[in-house]
Amino acid sequence: MKLVIAILQDKDAAQAVTELNRRGFRATxxxxxxxxxxxxxxxxxAGVQEPDVEQVVSVLRRxxxxxxxxxxxxxxxxxxxxxxxxxxxxxxxxxxxxxVDVDRxxxx
Ligand code: 2BA
Numbered sequence: 001m002k003l004v005i006a007i008l009q010d011k012d013a014a015q016a017v018t019e020l021n022r023r024g025f026r027a028t029x030x031x032x033x034x035x036x037x038x039x040x041x042x043x044x045x046a047g048v049q050e051p052d053v054e055q056v057v058s059v060l061r062r063x064x065x066x067x068x069x070x071x072x073x074x075x076x077x078x079x080x081x082x083x084x085x086x087x088x089x090x091x092x093x094x095x096x097x098x099x100v101d102v103d104r105x106x107x108x
Contacts (some may be wrong), residue, residue: 001102004046004056007032008064008095013042016063016095020046025056037071037090053099064094 008016013029020027025046032043048056071088074081 001105002048002050002053003100003102004044004048004053005098005100006044006046006060006095007034007097008042008044008060009067009093010040010042011067012064012093012095013044016044016060019059019063020044020056023055023059025052025059034092037069037092039069047102047105057097057099060095060097066091066093068092 006016017027017029025048027044027046030043030045032041033039034041044060046056068089069092071084071090073086074084076083
């Protein structure tokens with residue numbers, strides 16, 4: 001078994017989960033926050049059999065769009081935060097996907 005961990009933009013999450021469920025895949029949607037933009041995004045966990053991984057990734061590929069976001073100028077309030085003197089445009093997504101081995105799966 002594999003665990004697909006996918007970080008998506010919030011705008012794509014509902015459709016991605018709907019499409020996964022329609023194909024019989026179970027998924028869990030977690031609210032998350034990107035470390036760079038510090039804005040909300042969505043992390044999806046989907047435990048799937050190895051032969052199904054490509055189908056799950058292709059659903060994510062179809063449902064997740066590339067978008068451009070503008071990082072507003074900011075002065076750091078804590079040490080370690082970036083100093084951004086002028087607006088910066090960043091390209092976000094479609095999705096960031098990790099596929100990891102599952103050593104053990106149990107459902108009670
Ligand atoms: P954020 O960390 O908020 O990053 C948003 C976007 O900002 C990134 O889009 C990327 O285009 C840009 N970015 C991030 N770090 C940067 C840096 N140090 N310098 C310049 N630009 C930077 P994506 O790559 O599509 O990532 C979207 C979200 O996926 C990220 O939100 C983060 O929550 C997650 N993510 C991406 N790569 C990851 C990784 N290797 N490990 C864990 N989470 C990751």
